[in-house]
Amino acid sequence: MKLLIVDDSSFARRKLKQALLLAKPNLEIVEACDGEDALQKIVSEIPDYCITDLVMPKMDGISFLNEVKTRGLAVKVVVASADIQEQRRKECSELGAAGFFEKPLTAAKITGLLAALES
C-alpha cells in the first residue's frame, strides 16, 4: 500500500510520515511539496492513497483535487487542513475528497484518517 503526502512544509510532511508509520509500519510513503508535484508523483509513483494540504504555492489543494477529478486519476484523496470552514469542507467533498481532517493531526485522527482511506 502506497501513500502520497502533499504538503509544502517539509516539517509537516516529516511529522505526518512519522505518525503514519507508527500506526502502519508497512506503509510505503512518497512525498510532494505542492499540487503540481503531486500530480507528477501520482503518474510516476502510482500511489493508492493521498493526504493533501490545502494552502500551498504553485497549485493549491483545491486545484489539485479538481485536477485529480477531471483527469479521472485513480487515487483516493483525503484533505488535512487547518482551514475548517464548512464551505471549504463541502467544496472538497464535492471535488471527490474521501475525508476532511483538521490539522494538527493527532494519533487519534491518524487512525480515523487511515480508516477513511481504507474504507
Place this chain on the structure above:
Amino acid sequence: MQEESKSRFTNHGVFTDESIRDFIAEAEEQLSGIEQEMLALEEERSSRSRVEEIFRHLHGLKGNTGLVLSESEKPLPRIHPLNYLQTGIHAIESAFDHLRQPAAPPVTDEEIAFLFEALDFLKEQVSAFREGALVPVRNELFLARLGLCIADFEGAVSAAPDVATDVFRDAAGQSISAARAFLKEIHAGSLNGLKNLHRCVGTLAKAARYAGEVLILDPAERQLALVEEALRAGPGVEQVELLLALQKEIESIFDSSDHPEASPQEPSGSQPAADTAKGVIRVDQHKIDELLRMVGQLLVLKNGVADLAARLDGTHLEEGLRSELRGVSESLSRASDELREAVVTLRLFPMRNLFKRFQRLIRDLSISLGKEIRLTTQGESIELDKTLLDQISEPIVHLLRNAADHGIETAEARKALGKPPHGTIFIQAFRESSTIVIEVSDDGKGLDTAAITARALSLGLIDDASSLSEATVRELIFHPGFSTAASVTSVSGRGVGMDAVRSAIRSLRGTVSVRTLAGQGTTFQIRLPASLLLTKGILVESGAEEYILPIESIRDLVRIDARELRDYRGMQLAQIGERTLPVVSLRSLLGIEVAGRATRAVDELLSVAVINHAAFPFGLSVDRFQGEMEAVVRPLETQFCGFEICLGAAILGNGRVVLVLNAEEVSRRVFGRSETQGLLEN
C-alpha cells in the same frame, strides 16, 4: 547536556530535539519569506498576490506551530513563546483579513508599520523558543494592533458623512486622543494605562451606539467593535498582573536551578543551544565538517600515491606495473577531486540568504536616520561557505550602517549637490577565480581625507601628512581606535570601527580595502577565500624550506632580472608589468638570511610572486616556484600563537609538513616598516 538544561523550561522535555530543530529552521525560512513579501508589499501597496503570499507563509507557520504544540504531552503555559506565536499569527490574520478582499484599498503606512512590528514579534517568539528563553509579558503585537484599530476607528469617524455627527465626532476625537495617550502609557509598562484604555473604549462604544441610533455610523461602529475585540483578545488587567507574578516566579525557579548546576561535566567545546538551528542544513553541519576532514585525509593520501607513482616511474620496475600504477594514481586523483568538489558544495549557500536580511536593515536605517536610502544587490546566486556566510554578516552590517550614517547625505543636501534625493547602497558579490569578492558601495559624500589625516596626526600615527599617498590615507581608517565621526550616533561611530571589521575579515582569511571619490561615494571591497578549509596555493622554496602561498593572495608570478632592481631609500624596487613595485625577499622577511645582492649571481633571474595586497601590491621574491597544489590547511596549535605570519600547516603528498603563509601578515611586515618612514608611493 547543556542544551537540555538551557531549554528545559521551554520544552518540558516533551519535544524531541530533532523536531525542534526542524521546526525552527523552517520557521526561520517562513519568517524570512514573510519579510520579503512585506518589503515588496511596501513598494506595491495594491498587490493582492503579496498579501496572499504573506498569508500563505503565516498559515504554514501557524500549522507547524500547532503541530509542535499538539506534541506536547501537557498544555504549555500561556506565556510560552509557542502560544504567543500561535495567538500572534491569529491576531495578524484577523487584522488583515480585509486586505484579502479583491476590492481592498491599498495597504496604508500604518498597516505596513503594524506588519513589520508583528513580524518582529513573531521573530522574537521563534528565537525565544530556540534559546529556551521567556518572552516579556508586555505584548507589543497586541499593543500595535490596538493602535491600528484606534487609527482605523478615527478614519471611520472622520469619514462619517452627516453634519449632525459633529457632536459625536468631537467627543470621539477627544476619546481617541485620550486612547492614544493611554496606549503610550501601556507601552511604557503602566497597568493603569490599560485600565484607563478599557474605560475610554467603553465610553466611546456607548457614544457610538447612541450616535448610531440616530445616524448611520456603521463603519465607525464596526471599527470600534474591533478595538473592543482587540482589547478582549489581549491580556486583561487581571491577567497581566497574574502573568507578571507568574513570570517572576518562573524566572526565580529558572535562575536558581540553571546556574548552580551549570553543566560542570560538560566538555568545553560544546555548542550553545542557539547554534543548533544554524547547524541545520539538511544534514547536520558537523557531519559535513567531519566528511570534509576525511576528504582532507584522502587528498593527502592521493598526493602520496601520486608522489610514489612519480618516484617509481624512473626505476627498473616492469613497464606494465608502472603504467598501471600511473593509471590508478590518476583515477584516484580524479575521483578524490570530484569527491572534494561535491563535499565542498554541500557547505555552499547562496548570498541571497544574506542579502535578504540587509533589505530590512536598510529600510529600518533609512527611517531612523530620516534619509532616503535604497539598497540594490547583485550576485545573489554567488555561493559561499556556510561558516563564512554566517560570519561575514556582521562586518557587512557594520559597513552598511557606516554607509547609511556617514556616507549617504540627507535628501536636502543631496538635492543641493544635484544628486538624486535618495541615496543608493549597492552590494554586489562576484567570483574571481577562487576568491569571492563582496563590494559595498554608496553614492554618498566619500571619505573625508582631510579629516582622516588630521585625526591620524593627532593620534600620532603619522608625523607628516604631506608625503602620504591617497592609498595610505585610506588605509589609516582601519587603524585600531581610529574614528573621525564628529558625533557618536546610535547607528554607528562608537570608535570600534573599521579595525573591528578588518580583524573579523582577517580571521576569515580575507581582506578588506576601500576606494573613495570625494562627493561621489565610497566602495569597500571584501575578498574572501571561497572555502575555509581547503586552499589552493603555490608551493615555493625559500632558504632550505618550502612554503605555500595561498592562490587568492597572488596576482601574478614573474621572473625578473636581478640587475633591474633599484635601491630606493632602503627598499628595492623593480618594474613589474606597468608598475614599479617594491620587491622583498621572503628570506629576509622571515629572518632566515640578510638580504643583499652580494649573495646572488649578477645575472640571476629572480622568482617573484606579486602579492595582491589591498592598496599596495608588492613583489615577494623566493628561491624557486615548485608548482601549484591543493591542501587542507590545519590551524597551528596554540603554542604557536603569535606566529601570525602563517595561516596553518599543510601536509604534502610526500608526508612533509609545510607552512601556509598568511599574505595579509606578510604584507603588514613589508609595509609596517615602510609606512612609518612615510615614503611609500606607487
